[in-house]
Amino acid sequence: xxxxxxxxxxxxxxxxxxxxxxxxxxxxxxxxxxxxxxxxxxxxxxxxxxxxxxxxxxxxxxxxxxxxxxxxxxxxxxxxxxxxxxxxxxxxxxxxxxxxxxxxxxxxxxxxxxxxxxxxxxxxxxxxxxxxxxxxxxxxxxxxxxxxxxxxxxxxxxxxxxxxxxxxxxxxxxxxxxxxxxxxxxxxxxxxxxxxxxxxxxxxxxxxxxxxxxxxxxxxxxxxxxxxxxxxxxxxxxxxxxxxxxxxxxxxxxxxxxxxxxxxxxxxxxxxxxxxxxxxxxxxxxxxxxxxxxxxxxxxxxxxxxxxxxxxxxxxxxxxxxxxxxxxxxxxxxxxxxxxxxxxxxxxxxxxxxxxxxxxxxxxxxxxxxxxxxxxxxxxxxxxxxxxxxxxxxxxxxxxxxxxxxxxxxxxxxxxxx
Amino acid sequence: xxxxxxxxxxxxxxxxxxxxxxxxxxxxxxxxxxxxxxxxxxxxxxxxxxxxxxxxxxxxxxxxxxxxxxxxxxxxxxxxxxxxxxxxxxxxxxxxxxxxxxxxxxxxxxxxxxxxxxxxxxxxxxxxxxxxxxxxxxxxxxxxxxxxxxxxxxxxxxxxxxxxxxxxxxxxxxxxxxxxxxxxxxxxxxxxxxxxxxxxxxxxxxxxxxxxxxxxxxxxxxxxxxxx
Numbered sequence: 001x002x003x004x005x006x007x008x009x010x011x012x013x014x015x016x017x018x019x020x021x022x023x024x025x026x027x028x029x030x031x032x033x034x035x036x037x038x039x040x041x042x043x044x045x046x047x048x049x050x051x052x053x054x055x056x057x058x059x060x061x062x063x064x065x066x067x068x069x070x071x072x073x074x075x076x077x078x079x080x081x082x083x084x085x086x087x088x089x090x091x092x093x094x095x096x097x098x099x100x101x102x103x104x105x106x107x108x109x110x111x112x113x114x115x116x117x118x119x120x121x122x123x124x125x126x127x128x129x130x131x132x133x134x135x136x137x138x139x140x141x142x143x144x145x146x147x148x149x150x151x152x153x154x155x156x157x158x159x160x161x162x163x164x165x166x167x168x169x170x171x172x173x174x175x176x177x178x179x180x181x182x183x184x185x186x187x188x189x190x191x192x193x194x195x196x197x198x199x200x201x202x203x204x205x206x207x208x209x210x211x212x213x214x215x216x217x218x219x220x221x222x223x224x225x226x227x228x229x230x231x232x233x234x235x236x237x238x239x240x241x242x243x244x245x246x247x248x249x250x251x252x253x254x255x256x257x258x259x260x261x262x263x264x265x266x267x268x269x270x271x272x273x274x275x276x277x278x279x280x281x282x283x284x285x286x287x288x289x290x291x292x293x294x295x296x297x298x299x300x301x302x303x304x305x306x307x308x309x310x311x312x313x314x315x316x317x318x319x320x321x322x323x324x325x326x327x328x329x330x331x332x333x334x335x336x337x338x339x340x341x342x343x344x345x346x347x348x349x350x351x352x353x354x355x356x357x358x359x360x361x362x363x364x365x366x367x368x369x370x371x372x373x374x375x376x377x378x379x380x381x382x383x384x385x386x387x388x389x390x391x392x393x394x395x396x397x398x399x400x401x402x403x404x405x406x407x408x409x410x411x412x413x414x415x416x417x418x
Numbered sequence: 419x420x421x422x423x424x425x426x427x428x429x430x431x432x433x434x435x436x437x438x439x440x441x442x443x444x445x446x447x448x449x450x451x452x453x454x455x456x457x458x459x460x461x462x463x464x465x466x467x468x469x470x471x472x473x474x475x476x477x478x479x480x481x482x483x484x485x486x487x488x489x490x491x492x493x494x495x496x497x498x499x500x501x502x503x504x505x506x507x508x509x510x511x512x513x514x515x516x517x518x519x520x521x522x523x524x525x526x527x528x529x530x531x532x533x534x535x536x537x538x539x540x541x542x543x544x545x546x547x548x549x550x551x552x553x554x555x556x557x558x559x560x561x562x563x564x565x566x567x568x569x570x571x572x573x574x575x576x577x578x579x580x581x582x583x584x585x586x587x588x589x590x591x592x593x594x595x596x597x598x599x600x601x602x603x604x605x606x607x608x609x610x611x612x613x614x615x616x617x618x619x620x621x622x623x624x625x626x627x628x629x630x631x632x633x634x635x636x637x638x639x640x641x642x643x644x645x646x
Contacts, residue, residue, distance in 0.1 A: 243453070279453045293452050335551075337457070344459055344548040345501070
């Protein structure tokens with residue numbers, strides 16, 4: 001199987017990952033029926049897009065799930081979290097039932113939904129029940145036969161219309177942007193101006209758009225090494241068996257997630273540094289015994305997609321990705337015993353540049369994140385890494401075929417996200 | 419966005435301990451001793467030459483695998499060629515037993531100043547002669563050869579002279595014996611004794627015996643009476 005084919009397989013796997021691992025995430029919540037009954041139980045928590053299209057409910061962990069489409073129920077809510085209500089709205093000229101996320105419940109109500117791969121949509125509901133979508137479309141202006149695009153900011157006018165009984169806010173509305181934070185603020189301000197009796201309800205603190213987490217970690221590695229094409233080169237590298245080597249390394253990970261899109265899938269990169277010692281020996285030619293001592297200081301970069309099971313303190317994780325190993329410093333020697341009828345001559349040759357400078361491959365990690373607190377998350381992972389690299393000019397070797405090195409590593413990592 | 423930058427900076431501050439961990443990891447990695455395979459013969463490691471001065475040099479070696487008790491003889495060979503052995507170089511056997519898997523000796527002869535030499539240890543068992551790898555050093559000189567006596571005191575062509583002394587080479591080509599301008603044929607040599615045959619000649623007279631070891635010359639105090 002050539003490298004290109006393997007890369008294609010890897011890419012295919014990456015693209016299929018969201019489908020492969022799209023699994024349920026039932027969290028405590030309740031459903032409000034059209035008859036205003038409350039059904040307590042568990043509701044499947046997904047991304048913004050799916051939450052607006054369907055509600056999957058079950059009474060308890062073991063019971064069968066039931067699907068509710070918008071309009072079939074009044075709404076549903078995750079305990080101390082998101083609240084969705086059924087609304088019939090006009091989307092691009094078509095009336096459509098959707099579950100809108102209830103952002104602010106006050107004198108005026110603010111709603112939100114987002115389609116997959118689409119911009120967010122916000123709706124303001126006046127106290128008389130009229131619902132308006134807050135839009136900001138692009139328009140073209142022609143000036144001296146040149147067209148310029150500009151933002152129409154229709155939402156500014158709509159907000160002023162919705163909050164017409166509070167002109168003190170107009171200046172603030174002019175500076176309002178079409179995003180959750182800004183719209184929640186203005187809706188809340190409006191409520192506070194016009195209603196002194198009770199506070200408005202902001203249902204959920206929004207998740208950040210992007211979340212970065214760092215994690216230093218220690219790794220214990222067991223590596224098997226070989227030259228995959230050495231056995232037909234008629235050289236000292238032939239018939240050499242390398243022993244599995246174990247060594248520690250240290251690294252740091254950076255995990256990037258988009259919590260508003262998915263709390264389960266994230267992208268993770270890591271850099272790891274360490275030093276290993278590879279030993280191998282073999283008899284080639286027949287009267288010669290060769291021992292290879294190869295010391296390498298390496299820097300490994302890994303990148304890939306990480307899936308984290310979303311609930312519980314102990315959350316299983318899986319990561320698949322690509323890696324690159326850079327050998328920063330290579331020391332190597334071949335110690336040879338040549339046997340001439342019982343007289344042994346020992347000699348030593350430098351083999352500094354035997355392994356390729358860079359090796360590329362894939363890696364697979366399985367692990368557990370322990371959600372000790374919101375800040376600190378210790379973790380343990382077991383990983384497998386396979387990397388290959390070609391070296392066309394190793395020392396004391398002048399054949400035209402490059403020498404291809406292969407590392408296969410099993411590792412255990414222990415670290416802490418913060 | 420600024421919040422995230424601050425988060426990254428505060429995160430980086432928490433990583434102050436990382437350099438210490440890196441040092442720890444590299445210390446652990448470097449602790450591992452190099453492996454060596456066990457063979458049916460003892461394997462020896464040549465250590466660098468030490469105490470190099472105008473009086474000689476010290477050689478050292480370690481037995482790194484195999485059973486020391488199977489070693490019958492051991493020593494060092496040295497030469498200006500890079501592959502010294504008992505057949506092509508000067509050498510010395512060590513009488514002392516090997517202790518703590520190492521042996522050493524001081525060589526104070528047959529080393530020319532400012533020349534590059536190669537030396538290697540050897541051990542001899544019933545079935546094998548094993549040489550360690552060849553290691554080079556630059557000589558700062560050594561003691562010259564010394565003639566203490568010779569016999570007979572007189573002779574003629576084809577007679578054999580036995581010369582006793584010290585610092586002769588056990589490798590015949592390193593030695594030279596001259597009588598007047600006659601070059602004697604060496605038939606036996608070691609560090610303390612040379613035996614050489616006078617060539618057929620028609621020279622007579624009293625001559626000092628001249629011995630060269632690697633071009634360093636010494637002369638006998640007494641004279642040899644050469645007759646036709």
